[in-house]
Amino acid sequence: MIAQTKKFIHETRVELQKATWPWNPKEKGFKRYKELTDSTIVVVIASLLLAGFISISDFLLVQVVGYLTQL
Numbered sequence: 462m463i464a465q466t467k468k469f470i471h472e473t474r475v476e477l478q479k480a481t482w483p484w485n486p487k488e489k490g491f492k493r494y495k496e497l498t499d500s501t502i503v504v505v506i507a508s509l510l511l512a513g514f515i516s517i518s519d520f521l522l523v524q525v526v527g528y529l530t531q532l
Contacts, residue, residue, distance in 0.1 A: 483496045483497040483500060484496065484497050
């Protein structure tokens with residue numbers, strides 16, 4: 462059990478060293494998180510666009526179904 466845990470921790474560290482992180486450790490201050498903030502902005506904008514699309518689609522479908530059920 463202990464050997465499996467040590468192996469898991471070692472493999473996890475090796476894989477984490479291969480990962481790219483969304484900040485640059487060589488930069489200082491706010492510039493360090495440029496990639497992180499840019500990605501966050503993209504996600505927020507995409508979420509707002511998707512929410513708008515779903516809201517408009519829902520509104521239109523409610524209107525169409527409402528019209529069809531009143532016939």
